[in-house]
Every structure is written in structure tokens, then in C-alpha cells.
Amino acid sequence: MGTICGGVCGCRQNWEVPGAATRALLATSIGHVLPTVARLAKALGMTVYSSPQLVDILDDRGGRRLDVLFQRLARELTAAETEALRVVADPPAEGAALTARLLTAPSLAVELARRGVTVEVGVLAEAEFWSVYQPIVSLADRSVVAHEALLRGVVDDREVGGGDLFFVAEQAGWLHRLDRIGRESAIAGAVPWLGDDDLFVNFNPASIFRPQVCLASTERVVHDAGIDPEQLVFEVVESHAIADRGHLVSILDHYRSLRWRVALDDVGAGWSSLSLLAAVRPDVVKLDRRLVQELPDDGARTVLKAVTDLAHKLGAVVVAEGIETERLAEEVTVLGADMGQGWLFGRPVRPDPPVEEPEGRWQPVVRTPVSGAPSR
Incomplete structure (x- = not known):
């Protein structure tokens, strides 16, 4: 277990440093956000499956393009939109486990913080x-x-x-x-x-x-x-x-x-x-x-x-x-x-x-x- 700040974490939250994900589910009830996510993912050459409140994204290059996608989302979306968008990286295939993950999924804002992604760094x-x-x-x-x-x-x-x-x-x-x-x-x-x-x-x-x-x-x-x-x-x-x-x-x-x-x-x-x-x-x-x-x-x-x-x-x-x-x-x-x-x-x-x-x-x-x- 590591910390995002690389040592003693002043915010008292010990987060696991995520590895490279190859699939991500992004969900929100805000209608205009998911089309933006899908557009950016497709522009990066990833496979995208969309439904009214969910986008399923597959990266067949080991997760490198997902990292770029998150960097671009940090710039494209407002702070309020990143707070309202939920993210599940490498979701489980089993239905009940997937539902549980979606219900407890962190916001995109939290996921970006975990990855150390900011607008400027991106x-x-x-x-x-x-x-x-x-x-x-x-x-x-x-x-x-x-x-x-x-x-x-x-x-x-x-x-x-x-x-x-x-x-x-x-x-x-x-x-x-x-x-x-x-x-x-x-x-x-x-x-x-x-x-x-x-x-x-x-x-x-x-x-x-x-x-x-x-x-x-x-x-x-x-x-x-x-x-x-x-x-x-x-x-x-x-x-x-x-x-x-x-x-x-x-x-x-x-x-x-x-x-x-x-x-x-x-x-x-x-x-x-x-x-x-x-x-x-x-x-x-x-x-x-x-x-x-x-x-x-x-x-x-x-x-x-x-x-x-x-x-x-x-x-x-x-x-x-x-x-x-x-x-x-x-x-x-x-x-x-x-x-x-x-x-x-x-x-x-x-x-x-x-x-x-x-x-x-x-x-x-x-x-x-x-x-x-x-x-x-």
C-alpha cells in the first residue's frame, strides 16, 4: 500500500497506487458528459460501447491510451463534471460484483488525483x-x-x-x-x-x-x-x-x-x-x-x-x-x-x-x- 504523496500522507488517506488499466467504465446521470468521454476515447482509437448513462472503454494497448484519455478529460471537463462522473477501472465481469463496484465507484476527480493527473501536467x-x-x-x-x-x-x-x-x-x-x-x-x-x-x-x-x-x-x-x-x-x-x-x-x-x-x-x-x-x-x-x-x-x-x-x-x-x-x-x-x-x-x-x-x-x-x- 503506497501513498499518492510518496510518503507520510498529510491528508491521512493511504491510497493504492493504481497500475495500468485496460478497461474503464464511466457512469453519470449528466447527459452531455458521456458523449464527450466517448468522443475523446474514439479519437484515441479505443473501442467504445455507449448506453444512456454508461460508457464502456477498452484499450488494447496495455492502458497507455487510457492514461492519455484521463489527461484529456482533466482539461475538457469542469470540476463539477469530474465530481459527478463515476469511474471503475478494470471492472469485474461478474454481474453482482460489477454492480457493487459501480455503486461504490470513485468520482473522476478522485481517480485523477490518484493518478496524479492535473490539467497542467496533462x-x-x-x-x-x-x-x-x-x-x-x-x-x-x-x-x-x-x-x-x-x-x-x-x-x-x-x-x-x-x-x-x-x-x-x-x-x-x-x-x-x-x-x-x-x-x-x-x-x-x-x-x-x-x-x-x-x-x-x-x-x-x-x-x-x-x-x-x-x-x-x-x-x-x-x-x-x-x-x-x-x-x-x-x-x-x-x-x-x-x-x-x-x-x-x-x-x-x-x-x-x-x-x-x-x-x-x-x-x-x-x-x-x-x-x-x-x-x-x-x-x-x-x-x-x-x-x-x-x-x-x-x-x-x-x-x-x-x-x-x-x-x-x-x-x-x-x-x-x-x-x-x-x-x-x-x-x-x-x-x-x-x-x-x-x-x-x-x-x-x-x-x-x-x-x-x-x-x-x-x-x-x-x-x-x-x-x-x-x-x-
């Missing part, structure tokens, strides 16, 4: 992930010198942006997993076409508990990819950096020991920004897009100029984000920004498969924008 468990890349250009000659990798995913045939993915991951306690997936996807996806350009990779300090351990798999990906370590720039959003400055500094020190560079993203107004710059001393400073897009406002210009000047004094390169017009490009150039990023220079794109030159070298093909992709 989303991430089924998602497919990849990276898109947005160019970063030198403002001096508009040549592409770097790319920022941004995570995307598909859930239930719907493309989901990185912001939504990481919000769900944090709520589900999967932040460290998704952050690792994002880092490694960014690096592996850039190998065929990156060339000598730099690669900006986002990370959240809260996802890294001990750098030497949590970053080991990322180090292996970099090594296997054959990318020059000095091409990598790991960037952290300023708001994440402020949460635990000491922990952040220990992570950045580890990055630098591997010859990876570091960037501070969304740097904007206030004492915290200037203080953080002095403490972290990043290799790259990325100006807050909201301030950039307020130009030529005098207040925004004054703040951005102060940040740019301090960054240069600390030896950092300055990237202006959110550039969508030539006017903004000219404004940030006058302020002293070194590089620019935004829709003016290119939207995030998913690389096409590389093509091979006759000499056997790889070169990137033309990449098409991801429809409707945000600038980060």
Missing part, C-alpha cells in the same frame, strides 16, 4: 516542443549577428507560445523540466544553420537548484553539438534576476566558467536596474521593449541613455528590443545601442531542414515566419 505531458529563432542585427550595418531562441509547443493541435507554456509549467511544478527542454531545444535546433552567429538562450534561475548538477545535460548538448561555447549567451529577465540575486550570481559564475556569456533582459527604469547591472556585470544588456517603444518620449530617452551609458562603462554590449519601425531603429542608434531586435529585422521563425552543398557542408535554407508569432 498539457505538458502531451505537448510537442521546438524552438523558433528571432534575428538580432548590428545597428551599424544591419547585418545579422545573433539569434534569440524562443520555445513553442503544440497541445491538442494548437500552437502555444512560450509565455503560456512556462506559466503552466510553474503552476504544475514542472518549471525546471520545461526550462531544461527550452535550453536544450534551442541549442540542438540551431546546430545545422547557426554558423558563426551568436545564440541567445533564455533561462529562469528558479529552475536551476545547483548549477553543476542541473546544467550538466545542457553542457552535454553543447559539447555534442560542437558549438563554440563563446557563441552562447544565456539571458535572464530582470524580474527573475531580482528574486534571489545571490543564487543568480552563482549560476552566472558557473556559466562563465564554461565560457558561456550572460545577458540581462528587459532592463528598464529605476534604481533596481542600475544596481543589478553593477552587481551582475552582464556581457549583454537588453533594453526593455516597453521603454524602447515609448521613444521619442523624453523620459524614456533619458532612462535608456543612462542604462546604455552604464552598460558600456561596465563593458557590456547593448541590444534594443521591440524595434518595429525605422524611426525606433534610428532613435536607439542615436542613444548608443549596439544591436537591435524586433519585427523590423525579422520575426521568430522555425528553421526548415538544412540542405547539403556539393562539398558536403551544411547551409541554412530560407526560413518562413511562424504565423502570428510574438516578438518574443
Whole structure:
């Protein structure tokens, strides 16, 4: 007998951890719920027998598809509907025993809890992930010198942006997993076409508990990819950096020991920004897009100029984000920004498969924008 919490159970309920079921009966008096259950089960290729208040589902693949079905039901049904739907996994064949099981069957809500299924975990468990890349250009000659990798995913045939993915991951306690997936996807996806350009990779300090351990798999990906370590720039959003400055500094020190560079993203107004710059001393400073897009406002210009000047004094390169017009490009150039990023220079794109030159070298093909992709 185990507990769903893996040890001493605070809720005082010792539940058996269920094995893989191959058949499930679901019963409810709510008329519209069972058609939803039957539709999802059929879409997964399972055999479904329906009656007015009962659905009998058979999985001939050892229960794997039943697990997926429960994950999808966690998202499709409301909390009230999961409470009203009764579930019997692997029901007995004998009539009296089956009737007894149905009368005492737990609700779907309880079954989901037993299986550790939540809406958020179900989303991430089924998602497919990849990276898109947005160019970063030198403002001096508009040549592409770097790319920022941004995570995307598909859930239930719907493309989901990185912001939504990481919000769900944090709520589900999967932040460290998704952050690792994002880092490694960014690096592996850039190998065929990156060339000598730099690669900006986002990370959240809260996802890294001990750098030497949590970053080991990322180090292996970099090594296997054959990318020059000095091409990598790991960037952290300023708001994440402020949460635990000491922990952040220990992570950045580890990055630098591997010859990876570091960037501070969304740097904007206030004492915290200037203080953080002095403490972290990043290799790259990325100006807050909201301030950039307020130009030529005098207040925004004054703040951005102060940040740019301090960054240069600390030896950092300055990237202006959110550039969508030539006017903004000219404004940030006058302020002293070194590089620019935004829709003016290119939207995030998913690389096409590389093509091979006759000499056997790889070169990137033309990449098409991801429809409707945000600038980060």
C-alpha cells in the first residue's frame, strides 16, 4: 500500500497506487458528459460501447491510451463534471460484483488525483516542443549577428507560445523540466544553420537548484553539438534576476566558467536596474521593449541613455528590443545601442531542414515566419 504523496500522507488517506488499466467504465446521470468521454476515447482509437448513462472503454494497448484519455478529460471537463462522473477501472465481469463496484465507484476527480493527473501536467505531458529563432542585427550595418531562441509547443493541435507554456509549467511544478527542454531545444535546433552567429538562450534561475548538477545535460548538448561555447549567451529577465540575486550570481559564475556569456533582459527604469547591472556585470544588456517603444518620449530617452551609458562603462554590449519601425531603429542608434531586435529585422521563425552543398557542408535554407508569432 503506497501513498499518492510518496510518503507520510498529510491528508491521512493511504491510497493504492493504481497500475495500468485496460478497461474503464464511466457512469453519470449528466447527459452531455458521456458523449464527450466517448468522443475523446474514439479519437484515441479505443473501442467504445455507449448506453444512456454508461460508457464502456477498452484499450488494447496495455492502458497507455487510457492514461492519455484521463489527461484529456482533466482539461475538457469542469470540476463539477469530474465530481459527478463515476469511474471503475478494470471492472469485474461478474454481474453482482460489477454492480457493487459501480455503486461504490470513485468520482473522476478522485481517480485523477490518484493518478496524479492535473490539467497542467496533462498539457505538458502531451505537448510537442521546438524552438523558433528571432534575428538580432548590428545597428551599424544591419547585418545579422545573433539569434534569440524562443520555445513553442503544440497541445491538442494548437500552437502555444512560450509565455503560456512556462506559466503552466510553474503552476504544475514542472518549471525546471520545461526550462531544461527550452535550453536544450534551442541549442540542438540551431546546430545545422547557426554558423558563426551568436545564440541567445533564455533561462529562469528558479529552475536551476545547483548549477553543476542541473546544467550538466545542457553542457552535454553543447559539447555534442560542437558549438563554440563563446557563441552562447544565456539571458535572464530582470524580474527573475531580482528574486534571489545571490543564487543568480552563482549560476552566472558557473556559466562563465564554461565560457558561456550572460545577458540581462528587459532592463528598464529605476534604481533596481542600475544596481543589478553593477552587481551582475552582464556581457549583454537588453533594453526593455516597453521603454524602447515609448521613444521619442523624453523620459524614456533619458532612462535608456543612462542604462546604455552604464552598460558600456561596465563593458557590456547593448541590444534594443521591440524595434518595429525605422524611426525606433534610428532613435536607439542615436542613444548608443549596439544591436537591435524586433519585427523590423525579422520575426521568430522555425528553421526548415538544412540542405547539403556539393562539398558536403551544411547551409541554412530560407526560413518562413511562424504565423502570428510574438516578438518574443
